[in-house]
Amino acid sequence: MTVIKQQDFIDSIYEALQYISYYHPVDFVRGLKKAYDREQNPAAKSAIAQILVNSKMCAIGHRPLCQDTGIVTCFVKIGRNVTFEGDMLVQDMVNEGCRRAYCSSENPLRKSVLKDPAGNRVNTRDNTPAVTHIEFIEGDKVVVEIAAKGGGSENKTKMAMLNPSDSIEDWVLDQLPHMGAGWCPPGMLGIGIGGTAEKAALMAKEALMEPIDIDDLIRKGAETAEEKLRLSLYDKVNRLGIGAQGLGGLTTVMDVKVKSFPTHAASKPVCMIPNCAATRHVSFELDGTGPVDLVPPSLDEWPDIEVGGSDNARRVNLDTVTKEEMATWKSGETLLLNGTILTGRDAAHKKICDLIAEGKPLPDGVDFHGKFIYYVGPVDPVGDEVVGPAGPTTSTRMDKFVETMLSKTGLYGMIGKADRGPAAVASIKNHKAVYLMAVGGAAYLVSKAIKKARVLAFPELGMEAVYEFEVQDMPVMVAVDSEGSNVHVNGPAEWREKILAIDFKYLE
Template sequence: MSIIRQDDFIDSIADALQYISYYHPRDFIQAMHAAYEKEQSPAAKDAIAQILINSRLCAEGKRPVCQDTGIVTVFLKIGMDVRWDAKLSVVDMINEGVRRAYTHPDNVLRASILADPAGKRVNTGDNTPAVVHMEVVPGNTVEVEVAAKGGGSEAKSKFAMLNPSDSIVDWVLKTVPTMGAGWCPPGILGIGIGGTAEKAMLLAKQACMESIDIQELHARGPDNALEELRLELFDKVNALGIGAQGLGGLTTVLDVKIKDYPTHAANKPVAMIPNCAATRHAHFVLDGSGPAQLQPPKLEDWPIISRDAGETARRVNLDSLTKEDILDWKPGETLLLSGTLLTGRDAAHKRLVDLFERSETPPANIDFTNKFIYYVGPVDPVRDEVVGPAGPTTATRMDKFTEAMLEHTGLLGMIGKAERGPQAIEAIRKHQAVSLIAVGGAAYLVSKAIRHARVIAFEDLGMEAIHEFVVEDMPVTVAVDSRGDSIHVSAPRLWQAKIGKIPVVTE
C-alpha cells in the first residue's frame, strides 16, 4: 500500500503546470526543428523559426511559451491499493495545485477560465477549476497526465458520428481545412475512434498527450491498421499544403496520434482535437515517496536559429501611418511595426459595438483613428518586464465585429492570428483596411518588441482590457490586403498544387 500525501499531490500538480508553461517536450522541439529544416515556403519557415526561437527564450527565462496558458486537463489512474493522507478531495487538491501554479509570483500564468459560461462569464481569477478524469485501476501508484490546453486549438475540435461504412480518411481530409489556422499549426492531431460520442472525444484528448514518434513509425513500418492509418493521414494532411500558421507549406502536422475503443455495430464515432504549437503536457507517477521530480531539459536540446527579417521587411511607423500608406501592402509581405497600437479581444469588442449600437461614444482615451488593434490578452508582467508574453489570439472570432469597428473608429487594420472569414474580408475590402498576423506560439518573442504597456480602458475585463502598447520592430505578416486578397486562401492552394498529392479544390 502507498500513502499519497496531500501536499505531495498538490505540489506535483503545481510544479508540473509551471514546468510545462515554459518547457516544450523534447520530442516536439526535435519534430519542429525537422520541419524547419525541410520547409520550402519562406513565410512558413520564418513562422517556424519564430516558434523555435520563442521556445528557447522561454526555457531560458522560465516564462510561458504562449500568452494563452490554457485550461487545465488532468487524467488520473488511481491504484486500488493507494491510500490518501488528505483532507481535501482529489479534485480540490488538483484545483489547489492549479491555483498555486497560476499565481506563482516568479511566473504568473494567465487566468483564462470563466464561470457562468452561458451567462455573465466572470473570470475565476486563478484559472480554476480544472477538468478532471479519474480511473481506478489495480496497483499502488497514482499515474498523472496533466495538460494546459490552449483555447484556440480547443476551439477547432471536431466530432462526427460516421456510418460504419464511411471513410475516416475522407472525413479528416474534408474537415481539417475547415479548421483554418486558429489552432496554430504545425502541431499534433489527436484522433479518437469508437466507444460513444463522449468516449471518442476523451480518446482524442488523450491522444494529443502522447509523444511524437511518426518518423520512427515510418522507418520501421506499421504493425497494425491504426499505425497504417496514422501514416496515411500524416502524409495526406500535410499534402493539403496548409502549412505553418496557415501560410502554405510542407508541414501542417508534426504527428497524427490515434486511440480507439470498441463501439456499437451501428456507429463509428470519430473525434479530432488538434494540439497547437504551444503543446503542453507532462506525465508522472506518485508512489508515496514524495512529490514528482520533473527533470529540466538541457538547453542543447534546442537548435540555435537566427532570423533577420530586416533586409526584406518593410519598416512601418505606426504613429505617422495613413490609409494611403497601406494600399500597396501585399499578402505575405513581412512588416516590422514600430509605434503605438491598441489591444482588444472578444469582450472589449462586444462592449464597444454595444456602445455604437446605442449611439454612444467610447471612453475619451480610446482613439483608434489611423491605428491598429491587436487581438491579444497578455500575461501579467513579472520582475522588470513591460508586459508578459503577448502573442495573438484568433482573429476569426472578431469577424462579426469588424464592419462596425471599421465603420465607427477610423481603424486602419487589425493584428491577430489565423484567417479572416468572408464577412471580415468584405469589410476589410469595403473600408480599404488590412489584416495582419503575428505568429501564434511565439508570445514571449513578441513581448520583447513591446517597449511600453498600460491599460487605458475596461480594466474590469482583466486580461481582455484595452491596453496601449508601444512596440519596436514587431514582426507581422500581411494576411488580407486592402483589396480583400487573403494569403490564407491563396497560399494553401499554391502549396497543395506544388505538393501535388491531392486534387486542388477550386470552387
C-alpha cells in the same frame, strides 16, 4: 499500501503546470526542428523559426510559451493499492495545485477560465476549476498526465457520429481545410474512434499526451488499423499544403495519434482535436516518496537558429501611417511595426460595439481613429517586464465585429493570428483596411517588441481589457491587403500544387 500525501500531490500539480508553461516537450522541439530543416516556403520557415526561438527563450527565462496558458486537463490514474493522506478530494487537490501555479508571483500564468459560461462569463481569477478525469488501475502508484490547452486549438475540435461504413480518413481530410489556421500549425492531431460521443472526445484528448514518434512508426511499418490510419493521415494531411500558421508549406502536422474503443454496431463516433505550436503536457508518477521531481531538459536540445526575415522588411510608423501608404503593402510582405497600437479581444469588442449600437461614447482615452487594434490577452508582467508574453489570439472570433469597427470607429487595421472569414475579408477590402498577422506560438518573443503598456479601458475584464501598447520593430506579415488578397487562401493553394510537383515523400 502506498500513501500519497495531500501536499505532495498538490505540489506536484503546481510544479508540472509551471514546468509545461515554459518547457516544450523535447520530442516536440525535435519534430519542429525537422519541420524547419525541410520547409521550402520562406514564410512558413520564418514562422517555425520564430516558434523555435521563442521556445528557447522561454526555456531559459522560465516564462510562458504562449500568452494563452490554457485550460488545464488532468488525467489521474490511481493504483488500487494507493491511499491518500488528507481530507481533500482528488479533483480538489488538482484545483489547488492549478490555483497555485496560475497565481505564482514568480511566473504568473494567464487566467482564462470563466464561470457561468452560458450567462455572465465571469473570470474565476485563478484558472480553476481544472477538467479532471479519474481512473482506477492496477498497482501501487498514481500516474498523472496533465496538459494546459489553449483556446485557439481547442476551438477547432471536430466531432461526428459517422455511419459504420463511412471513411474516417475522408471525414478528417474534409474537415481539416475548414479548420483554418487558428489552431496554430504545425502541431499534431488526436483522434478518438468508438465508444460513445464523450468517450471518443476523451480518447482524442488523451491521445495528445503521447510523444511524437511518427518516424519510428514509418520505420517499423503499420501493423494495426489505427497505425495504418496514422500513417495515411500524416501523409495526406501534410499534402494539403496548409503549412505553418496556415501560410502554405510542407508541414502541417508533425504526428497523428489515434485511440479507439469498442462501439455500438450502429455507430462510429469520431472526434478530432488538434494540438498547437504551444503544445504543453507532461506525465509523471507518484510512489509515496515525495512530490514529483521534473528534470529540466538540456538546452542543447534547442537548435541555434536566427529568426531572420527582417532584412527586406518595411518599417512602419503607426502614429503617422496613412491609407495611401497602406495601399502599397502587399499580401505576404513583412512589416516591422513602430508606434502605438490598441488591444481588444472578444469581450472588449462586444462592449465597444454595444456602446456604438446604443449611441454612447467610447471610454475616455479609447480612440481607434487611424489606429490598429491587436487581438491579444497578455500575461501579467514580472520583474522589469513591460508586459508578459503577448502573442496574438485567433482573429476569426472577431470577424463579426469587423464591419462595425471599420465603419464606425475610424480603425485602419487589425493584428492577430490565422485566417479571416469571407465577410471580414470583404469588409477589409471595402474600407481599404489591412489585416496583419503575428506568429501564434511566439508570445514571449513578440512581447520583447512592446516597450510600454497601460490599461485604457475595461480593467474588470482582466487580460481582456483594452491596453495601449507602444511597440518597436514588432514583426508581422500582411495577411489581407487593402485589395483583399489573402495569404491564407493563396499560400496553401500554391503549396498544394508545389507538393504535387516536387513529389515530396512524407513517409520516407
